[in-house]
Amino acid sequence: MTPGELDELFADLIGQIDRLDADALDLLAAAYDQAGDVDRARELWVMAETRRGNDRP
Numbered sequence: 001m002t003p004g005e006l007d008e009l010f011a012d013l014i015g016q017i018d019r020l021d022a023d024a025l026d027l028l029a030a031a032y033d034q035a036g037d038v039d040r041a042r043e044l045w046v047m048a049e050t051r052r053g054n055d056r057p
Contacts, residue, residue, distance in 0.1 A: 003037035022051040 001009070010028060013020065020028075029044035 001031075001035050003032060003035045003040065006031055006035055006037075017047070022048040022055070025051065 007014070010031075013024070013028065017025075025044050025048035029041045029048065032038075032044065033041035
């Protein structure tokens with residue numbers, strides 16, 4: 001898939017990105033990385049790590 005096709009496929013999820021947990025963000029990041037959009041993948045991985053940090057005591 002291309003990054004554009006992923007945008008269409010994940011549109012609903014991306015619209016609710018604040019509600020996604022770290023694992024869901026990792027899944028999205030891996031898909032974008034596989035499609036060649038490493039910048040978006042990196043942003044999603046950073047968000048996932050931030051979420052994990054916020055969930056730790």
